[in-house]
Amino acid sequence: MRLKRTALLGQKDHGKSTLLGSLLIETGAASQARIREARRASEQLGRKFEPAFILDSFSEEREDAMTVDTTRAQVPFGNMAFEFIDVPGHEELMSNMLSGASYADTALLLVSAAPSEGVTDQTKRHLFIAKLLGIDRLTVAVNKMDVADYSRHAFESVVDGLSGFLEKVGFDPSHVRFVPISAYNSQNLIRSSAFMPWYSGQPLMQTLMSLESSDITAGGGACLATVQGYIEGPRIISGRVLSGSVTRGEKVLLLPAGKQFSVGRIWVGGTERERTTPPESFALELLGDLPVDVEGSVICDLASPPPVGQVVIAIAFFLNPPTQHMELVSMGSSTGVKSMDFLEAIDPTTCNTVPGQSPQPLQAAIIRIALESPRVIVTSDKQRELGRFVLRDSAGLVAIAVVRDNWAPGRSQSSIT
Amino acid sequence: MIEQDLNELENKSTYIIREGKLKFSKVAALWSMGKDSTTVLQLSRKAFMGKVPFPVIHIDNGIDFPETYEFRSSLRDEWDLELIVAKSEIKNELSGFSCCGENKTKALQEVMKQYGFEALIVSIRRDEHGIRAKERYFSPRNKEFKWNYKNQPLELWDNYASRLDEEGHYRIHPILDWNEIDIWRYIEREKIPVNPLYFSESGFRYRSLGCTHCTVPVQSDAANVGEIIAELRVTTSEEREGREQDKEKEYVMQKLRSLGYM
């Protein structure tokens, strides 16, 4: 069964882990042993039962009642199965949030309707990042309806407070569904809630089920495959197909070297094959005089090679300040960054351009990077996987970014990807 | 228990195993002769043209089951494995914590040092335990083998951390995504040899295998792979219920893992 991968996003304490815990209990996906353990841990800390503890397993997470690192849990529902990815909401844990959310195809944003909670800057940052990660299917769960008297007014004020921003960040409002819930009391999760007769839509899980996901691994397109390196001798390489197919006997181009090769034997899952298609990882023989270093190369059709270059324009979200010695990392291989210009800084909580040359952590920017050596540069709308990268330095992550084709001042607003 | 697409799992796992082998110059896989680590060896064979391209390490405290030792030598011969046996001494009392923790970790540390391994392929799965569900595919460990779980590296878009700290090493987790039932379905599909202790004898079988001291059998009539899969489709109990150390006390797994236990 194919899993629908959904990231739980939103401000710290708005109930992501609690929701996932409750869903695991309600659908019977969590074992009794696991539930008992979470119950015992809640008691030991003198707390009410926290369903979140089914996910938050570190003692530190339980003591501080917050998720520190991402985790995943699978929930069967009807004839489908979901893999929910729980992430920390805290803004200092954004790197862990990215490590989880990057695996998702769709997102479920939580916003608490409790008095004095509501939409926050962090809620908006998570939406901005979701868009940057290529997620365009979104559901919003308006949570903690129990402490908002299950009132329609409280629900609607969250909806109103968010709609403008959703549009600005690039989500099509006609695709976004809002569902009022109480994660803690399991209201409107898999059954309609008697406390909210005014809500005429479907419960949360049914809403998620009806959300069609944009299938990004669909076949077709020109042949594109990435190369990991030599796995045996000087001619058998391994890698992964991103689009189109690689066929035995065919001539292909290896980039950035720009050389032609014939495809010899192909193996997928250890079995010899005539061709390989996405998202398979393959071993294959290239016939000809191969370069010594093939790591990070791209295999493509002779007819439609993607551009190779040394300048990249991208929209980036910064977690740390940029430094002098950075590298661009994409599909497991890295290239040194010679220089970086900031074309425009963007505040992810408003999507507006802000003055200032060097973006602060938790800010975004349109950047132009000059690379030390050429590589394939594809915009993310053409090929999602090749069109995105990480900037890092010796201390670790600096930014995540997606490639854009060009930039004109002021154009960045409302067009993140 | 959700049954996932085996081809998709296999593709992802072979990609990770290859990435591990290519990013580090000296790699080894831990092999307990259990179903998970044997599955990883099969995946490694598939990833590398039919032969496991790195040594496999058995941390042997001398009290594994006789069936396990027999299985070890027969598969070693059949698959032409480069087997390293790391003898682990049982010094203190036979409790899960010091037995599986201190003793085995010590033996592993010695063997890592002796051979200079930079990365270890370890067959943990997310569905086994809440703490294991927090792991990355590539996870750095420091010199003392400690897992800095409060500060794990960024991992996204096929970019795995691989920068080695002085004298540290990486743990590579190629089957993190697999569920217990997927392992058995894959064993069935690939006809992977398995340790006979997993099959029921007089109403009992081992569902998760450790050494003789800390594993107890569970009630079951499943006497072959197909019957195990059928049993898992309806079971409500946990895989590791027959493991002592998990039950001993809250956070034992967290402690063991943060100290570098496998």
Ligand SMILES: Nc1nc2c(ncn2[C@@H]2O[C@H](COP(=O)(O)OP(=O)(O)OP(=O)(O)O)[C@@H](O)[C@H]2O)c(=O)[nH]1
């Ligand atoms: N009253 C009420 N409390 C809730 C509800 N959902 C969650 N909570 C409580 O809100 C607190 C925070 O919930 P969590 O699930 O840990 O929040 P989170 O979004 O996972 O937070 P981080 O992991 O830090 O990002 C807990 O004490 C929950 O019991 C709800 O529907 N109603």
Ligand SMILES: [Mg+2]
């Ligand atoms: Mg949480």
